Amino acid sequence: MAGPLKDPHQANIFELSGRSTYVTYSSPAILGGPFLNYRDDRLSRGFSGEEIRFQDNELGQMVTVTLEHIPDLQIVTFTLVLPILGVPQPNTPIGIKVPGIIVTNPQTIAGPGPGPQKLYTLINLRGTGQFIVS
Numbered sequence: 001m002a003g004p005l006k007d008p009h010q011a012n013i014f015e016l017s018g019r020s021t022y023v024t025y026s027s028p029a030i031l032g033g034p035f036l037n038y039r040d041d042r043l044s045r046g047f048s049g050e051e052i053r054f055q056d057n058e059l060g061q062m063v064t065v066t067l068e069h070i071p072d073l074q075i076v077t078f079t080l081v082l083p084i085l086g087v088p089q090p091n092t093p094i095g096i097k098v099p100g101i102i103v104t105n106p107q108t109i110a111g112p113g114p115g116p117q118k119l120y121t122l123i124n125l126r127g128t129g130q131f132i133v134s
Contacts, residue, residue: 013025014128062079065078091131
């Protein structure tokens with residue numbers, strides 16, 4: 001059984017994919033960050049700075065962006081759930097599996113209708129996290 005990492009670094013770059021979805025995320029620790037690039041079968045968007053929202057909780061760090069905001073129709077967000085990922089040395093990719101969650105919030109000018117006010121799509125993402133010296 002492997003022992004604890006000696007002086008681990010925290011991953012600050014993630015490259016992930018799953019079900020025709022591709023996500024690249026670099027944390028605020030990277031010079032000029034944070035950045036998140038999202039691509040699926042119908043949408044390709046890049047986000048930076050204040051377009052990216054963060055929340056730390058028991059699940060890890062939740063990184064959220066707004067993919068679509070169509071008045072009187074819907075707001076669609078994407079949230080990437082990231083644990084703290086210790087890596088033994090810079091530029092060493094570590095395999096990771098994490099959830100991505102797309103939340104669709106239907107909207108109408110008449111206000112909420114019957115039924116769920118949020119619709120969830122879970123995307124199982126896998127890829128790598130690594131520590132890059134900036």
